[in-house]
Amino acid sequence: MAKQLKSQYDVIVVGAGPGGLAAAISAKKNGADDVLMIDRDLELGGILLQCIHNGFGVDTFKEDLPGPSYAQRFIKEAQGVGIDYLLDSMVLDVTSGRKVFVTGTRGGFKELQARAIVIAMGCRERTRAQIGIPGPRPAGVYTAGLAQRWVNVEGYMPGKRFVILGSGDIGMIMARRLTFEGAKVERVLEVMPYLTGLSRNYVQCLMDFDIPLQLRHTVKRIIGKDRVKAVEAVQVDDRWRPVPGTGEMIPCDTLLLSVGLIPENELSQKAGVILDPMTNGPFVDDGFATNIPGVFAAGNVVHVYDLVDWVTKTGLTAGRRAAMFAQGHCNENPVFVPTAAGENIRYVVPHRIDPETLTQDTIMLQMRVTQPMEEAVLVRVTDGDTLIAKKRERYVRPGEMVSLKLRERDYDSVRHAKELRVSVAPL
Amino acid sequence: MxxxxxxxxxxxxxxxxxxxxxxxxxxxxxxxxxxxxxxxxxxxxxxDPRRMVATTVRVKGAIHPLIPVYTEKPFPKPRIFDLLREVCQLEIEAPVAMNQVVLENALGEGINIIASRDMPRMST
Structure with a gap:
């Protein structure tokens, strides 16, 4: 905890989930003396604290950890290296001049100045309003993450009989969790023709407990006045229109929504950070710098990752670059090369790269595909007719991020490129 | 065949x-x-199909009413619900340390159930 809050910090990190923790630790280790993390919750760790299932850290620690254990390793490290933190506190505003306005019940209102800021607010769940399910508005319609918080942290069961809309990881993991707690999960519905979460979660969360998954299905209507009584499920066509005659009433008392996550960038926008409409996160370079000098972004605030290990990695990069910026050690006039989404690529992060980075480090390009391809494919980075890098993948799916590493050997070709266009095509 | x-x-x-x-x-x-x-x-x-099992246990005197726990090794899949019934009987006292054994040798399978995190005693 921050015993005595300073008025000025080298690096202020907004959000103390995995992205913020990694950024703060990395900033401190890379020479930023005064680092402050601010979080609205009562504890460090963010959403990982409610993700009690295993599967975290296979990449980072070569261990299969539950979310709280993964978080605790970084919390201990942050405390060990002497990072200040302010909990139960809400950042109200961040300015392009790197002022941070924060308020909390204990500390009151404070105006802080940072040499560099890392925004690490994570993401939010899409709600019923954002997917527009018609019908009355009874109790019993919740987002899957909210239910997760209730069941795993606060000790409430939100219902007895569930339908889950969306085959994202949180939805599938909650299907298993609710089954463990004695509830009946009637169905998982997915509007897309494919699973949107990881296949392993389909196996260990749905198949293991005989929970049926229906692809190309959605909720047409919610029935119930005070409390959900049933949902009407319906098959959809390629343009998500209900197929007549396919409606089915599923009795239930709770509908959970696992229909996507959106990077949380209200604060970033106040600071003048420009967002990419494809990711809903900031346009970033390979150091996760935004368009506002000294404002960096870490983790799911940039785009929603599949794995926390990636959130940690990007946090480490953003924190290191923020520390460099705070100390005045940044490439002053980088000549950026933009990335671009080619065939079957929805977006590429980072949006632009400084080729000089490749003289010291690798750069990971991360993509989401538009369409699944269940066959061997070639991921290519090209500039016009010039092939700069390539990678084979056994398949690609929208739910699983594709990564491609640029290395020092690519430096010359990247430096001379006008753009780095990533595309995916069958081998 | x-x-x-x-x-x-x-x-x-x-x-x-x-x-x-x-x-x-x-x-x-x-x-x-x-x-x-x-x-x-x-x-x-x-x-011998096995799965990691994660659930919660009631805890007294902490900032939360529950503490997350998990099997330190994958647990036999056919006995998962027996395990959950056993674990749901438990109630422990804060403070709890990460990796602390909450249930030893669960159902005689030779697998301990351990805490996923520290949970300090609530300061009053």
């Missing part, structure tokens, strides 16, 4: 699609796995 079946490996987030050729419960060949763990997984699925 020789048979083939499809499996999805759950060892890591890659989730390889396996085609497993088997003779009874003996795996003759796996295809589609990108590492040798795929074979280990397929063999275990046919003879």
């Amino acid at each position: 020789r048979a083939t079946e499809k499996m999805i490996c759950i060892i890591c987030p890659m989730g390889c699609n396996l085609t497993v050729t088997r003779e009874g419960t003996t795996v003759l060949r796996t295809e589609g796995n990108t590492c040798k763990q795929g074979l280990t997984f397929a063999e275990a699925e046919l003879t």
